Amino acid sequence: MTKKSISDTLRRTCLILAGSFIMAVNLKSFVRAGGLIPGGFNGLTRLIQEISVLLWHWEPPFSVINFILNAVPVVISFKFIGKKFTGYSCLMIVVSGILTDMVPAWPV
Numbered sequence: 001m002t003k004k005s006i007s008d009t010l011r012r013t014c015l016i017l018a019g020s021f022i023m024a025v026n027l028k029s030f031v032r033a034g035g036l037i038p039g040g041f042n043g044l045t046r047l048i049q050e051i052s053v054l055l056w057h058w059e060p061p062f063s064v065i066n067f068i069l070n071a072v073p074v075v076i077s078f079k080f081i082g083k084k085f086t087g088y089s090c091l092m093i094v095v096s097g098i099l100t101d102m103v104p105a106w107p108v
Contacts, residue, residue, distance in 0.1 A: 063097030
């Protein structure tokens with residue numbers, strides 16, 4: 001690897017980690033506090049959590065549901081788009097899921 005590609009990969013990884021943190025804070029502070037359901041798999045995950053609380057009085061972890069929902073698109077992405085893009089996507093999915101479970105909700 002060249003110095004430029006290493007620095008580019010490191011830069012992208014740092015930006016993905018920062019984006020994951022921002023996304024986790026958004027999901028905990030704005031979405032959950034406002035009772036909102038966003039689009040995509042994050043919204044579907046929140047909907048499953050809300051239904052679970054209503055039916056069974058138990059909230060499953062965000063990360064587990066999100067990992068399960070994203071499993072099929074990750075496989076398709078790996079096959080048709082590429083390893084590097086899929087690796088960055090997996091990093092975002094895993095880190096944002098774990099941080100969403102760990103980050104406390106800050107009232108806005």
